[in-house]
Amino acid sequence: MSESTLLLDHGSGGMASNRLIGDLFFKHFGNPILNEMNDAALLNITGPITMSTDSYTVDPIFFSGGSIGTLAVHGTVNDVAMLGAKPRYLSCGFILEEGLDMSTLEKIVIEMAEAAKEADVLIVTGDTKVVPRGCVDKIFINTTGIGELILPEATSGAHAKPGDAILVSGTMGDHGLTVLSNREGLNFATDVKSDSAPLNHIVAALINEIGDIHVLRDPTRGGLATTLNEIAGQSNVTMNIVESQVPVRESVRNGCSFLGLDPFYLANEGKLICILPQEKAEAALTLMRSLKYGEEAVQVGTVLDPENAPGKPGQVVLETPLGGHRLLNMLEGEQLPRIC
Amino acid sequence: MNVSDSFKDPELCKKLLEQLHNELDAPLRFMEVCGTHTVAIFQSGLRPLLPKEIVHLSGPGCPVCVTHESEVAAFLDLAGKDGVILATFGDLMRVPGPKGRNLKLAQAEGARIEIVYSPLDALKLAQNNPNDTVVFLGVGFETTAPTIAASIMMAKQQNIKNFKVLSFHKMVPPALKVLLEDPECAVDAFLLPGHVSTILGMEPYHFVAETYNTPGVITGFDPVDILQSLLIMVEQRKTGKASIVNQYKRAVSDSGNAKAREIMFSVFDVAEAQWRGVGTIPDSGLIFKDEYEEFDALKALNITLRDVPQTPGCKCGEVLKGKMQPNECPLFAKACTPAKPVGPCMVSTEGSCAAYFKYQVTA
Numbered sequence: 001m002s003e004s005t006l007l008l009d010h011g012s013g014g015m016a017s018n019r020l021i022g023d024l025f026f027k028h029f030g031n032p033i034l035n036e037m038n039d040a041a042l043l044n045i046t047g048p049i050t051m052s053t054d055s056y057t058v059d060p061i062f063f064s065g066g067s068i069g070t071l072a073v074h075g076t077v078n079d080v081a082m083l084g085a086k087p088r089y090l091s092c093g094f095i096l097e098e099g100l101d102m103s104t105l106e107k108i109v110i111e112m113a114e115a116a117k118e119a120d121v122l123i124v125t126g127d128t129k130v131v132p133r134g135c136v137d138k139i140f141i142n143t144t145g146i147g148e149l150i151l152p153e154a155t156s157g158a159h160a161k162p163g164d165a166i167l168v169s170g171t172m173g174d175h176g177l178t179v180l181s182n183r184e185g186l187n188f189a190t191d192v193k194s195d196s197a198p199l200n201h202i203v204a205a206l207i208n209e210i211g212d213i214h215v216l217r218d219p220t221r222g223g224l225a226t227t228l229n230e231i232a233g234q235s236n237v238t239m240n241i242v243e244s245q246v247p248v249r250e251s252v253r254n255g256c257s258f259l260g261l262d263p264f265y266l267a268n269e270g271k272l273i274c275i276l277p278q279e280k281a282e283a284a285l286t287l288m289r290s291l292k293y294g295e296e297a298v299q300v301g302t303v304l305d306p307e308n309a310p311g312k313p314g315q316v317v318l319e320t321p322l323g324g325h326r327l328l329n330m331l332e333g334e335q336l337p338r339i340c
Numbered sequence: 341m342n343v344s345d346s347f348k349d350p351e352l353c354k355k356l357l358e359q360l361h362n363e364l365d366a367p368l369r370f371m372e373v374c375g376t377h378t379v380a381i382f383q384s385g386l387r388p389l390l391p392k393e394i395v396h397l398s399g400p401g402c403p404v405c406v407t408h409e410s411e412v413a414a415f416l417d418l419a420g421k422d423g424v425i426l427a428t429f430g431d432l433m434r435v436p437g438p439k440g441r442n443l444k445l446a447q448a449e450g451a452r453i454e455i456v457y458s459p460l461d462a463l464k465l466a467q468n469n470p471n472d473t474v475v476f477l478g479v480g481f482e483t484t485a486p487t488i489a490a491s492i493m494m495a496k497q498q499n500i501k502n503f504k505v506l507s508f509h510k511m512v513p514p515a516l517k518v519l520l521e522d523p524e525c526a527v528d529a530f531l532l533p534g535h536v537s538t539i540l541g542m543e544p545y546h547f548v549a550e551t552y553n554t555p556g557v558i559t560g561f562d563p564v565d566i567l568q569s570l571l572i573m574v575e576q577r578k579t580g581k582a583s584i585v586n587q588y589k590r591a592v593s594d595s596g597n598a599k600a601r602e603i604m605f606s607v608f609d610v611a612e613a614q615w616r617g618v619g620t621i622p623d624s625g626l627i628f629k630d631e632y633e634e635f636d637a638l639k640a641l642n643i644t645l646r647d648v649p650q651t652p653g654c655k656c657g658e659v660l661k662g663k664m665q666p667n668e669c670p671l672f673a674k675a676c677t678p679a680k681p682v683g684p685c686m687v688s689t690e691g692s693c694a695a696y697f698k699y700q701v702t703a
């Protein structure tokens with residue numbers, strides 16, 4: 001980019017906007033559909049599609065293991081994939097704060113382009129607005145994704161059945177704790193790293209090679225506990241989660257205990273929950289473990305019939321290492337560090 | 341297995357549980373003075389495994405829960421005042437004040453509130469905002485009071501004039517005395533707080549055993565800690581000889597942390613304090629010494645604690661005194677939930693109502 005600072009002019013629709021779009025977005029995102037430069041992208045899609053949108057406002061915008069840009073791609077790609085689909089196209093809207101350093105923006109755009117490439121999706125349309133200083137915090141990104149269903153019937157949170165196995169693709173809480181600890185003044189946990197990653201390749205492999213997948217979900221905001229509660233509620237079942245089986249990195253565990261936080265409620269951006277018949281669990285785990293981003297996959301619990309389980313329909317019960325049980329409920333609001 | 345894991349060891353717990361079932365020959369009503377113990381007992385899943393004859397009572401040891409209505413009203417009044425930035429630990433954000441108002445709401449309406457992780461962060465905030473007054477909400481027990489006192493000393497040394505502290509600190513031992521003198525409380529033994537005791541050591545608790553013949557065990561937060569402590573209580577009740585035992589020697593020295601106490605008492609004097617649901621307790625609060633008066637937010641910002649009516653229907657006082665189990669409160673899980681808390685016991689991370697709501701499995 002020839003300019004070093006973003007000005008309101010860059011959102012004006014005039015020459016400055018054109019330079020920004022040409023020198024930055026087309027340069028890094030370029031692909032035949034985007035390059036058409038029409039008012040809308042012409043897409044070639046068959047069959048049922050899944051669609052998802054999300055806005056990203058994370059603070060700080062760069063953190064260990066990723067950035068707002070990688071999140072904006074991974075988050076939407078993963079949401080689109082979780083219904084059993086192959087994500088194909090993304091749109092991308094930027095709301096930028098006047099005065100933003102152009103090299104910061106370019107870094108984010110490059111990371112997004114790389115993330116899209118890895119996920120095998122095309123960024124086919126977009127929008128940029130520049131707003132006066134103070135109206136947004138540096139940069140907000142919205143992405144919308146669409147994908148082609150590769151299952152005869154979409155997976156759903158309502159499809160968990162008693163007897164199913166509950167699998168997770170890896171450790172919990174890495175992203176949430178990283179973002180917290182990268183915030184100003186909190187450098188207690190130096191070796192935590194966000195898990196931000198595209199999960200669509202794992203999803204495709206599970207569908208194509210294992211099949212009979214009942215539920216796929218990525219436990220983002222609210223973490224594992226909240227997501228499991230949502231699924232248990234949608235499916236009207238009880239879940240039994242074995243605490244000692246849930247993988248949590250030592251550094252995350254320590255950081256959490258320092259701050260009085262629970263890793264089960266921290267956001268993940270590169271992990272999925274897969275619920276499928278118990279007899280398929282071993283094969284699914286072996287497959288996930290052979291793939292990038294699924295190396296630490298494990299079974300964490302079982303779906304139970306509420307009739308003969310501790311807990312009511314819709315409840316998630318945690319079996320502790322002592323063999324006792326307690327509720328693992330949904331979080332009210334955000335987790336906040338405690339006094340003592 | 342490292343040292344901290346050994347206090348979670350399921351095999352050892354199983355043995356201790358068996359021993360407890362065998363040794364227990366009479367019902368035992370013990371009080372978890374500190375909310376962190378209540379939460380720990382639920383979190384570890386220990387609660388349903390303990391003998392039915394053991395009755396857990398929650399105690400007055402959650403600093404958020406015992407913050408008096410008038411104190412909550414005072415910091416809510418401060419939020420949104422021109423030129424004031426409130427600095428607080430996260431726990432206070434959702435505590436309901438008069439008319440259900442809380443700091444979250446005040447923040448949404450424009451009040452400047454910063455969640456900090458230590459009082460030193462608040463001090464930094466004051467340095468970075470020289471034209472504003474940063475008020476740190478000093479809610480807590482002996483655990484946090486020394487670091488807050490240290491930050492005040494530092495402010496004095498560095499001549500940081502726009503840093504103030506609302507000292508609503510409370511001290512735990514005087515509250516135990518109130519409970520022991522209340523015939524309705526009927527506590528057989530106390531599980532004494534681990535964190536508070538790192539500062540206090542054993543000395544301030546001896547009266548519990550000596551004057552009231554009631555056992556007290558300073559305990560850690562792992563299941564093995566709690567089980568060992570329960571066994572000590574059962575043992576003492578059998579012999580009829582009460583004493584104070586330090587089970588948590590790996591963190592608490594018998595004499596506590598003299599340096600921390602010295603810092604605390606060089607900034608603060610002991611005074612009476614109002615406890616939510618319990619009332620006024622002599623010698624249970626900390627007020628500014630004259631030398632540090634300039635940092636007293638009450639004086640600097642001219643705040644007087646006003647009378648605030650008790651929240652109707654809330655049984656926090658009964659719960660904090662161990663006279664009622666949280667789920668016996670008529671509002672529990674009905675009018676009062678974590679989403680719409682009536683009392684602080686339902687929102688604090690150490691609140692016993694919140695612990696019952698969050699962790700209790702009902703068939």
Ligand code: SF4
Pocket residue numbers: 653654655656657659666669670671672673676677681682683684685686693
């Ligand atoms: S359930 Fe709610 S109203 Fe009842 S004592 Fe607890 S906090 Fe107060």
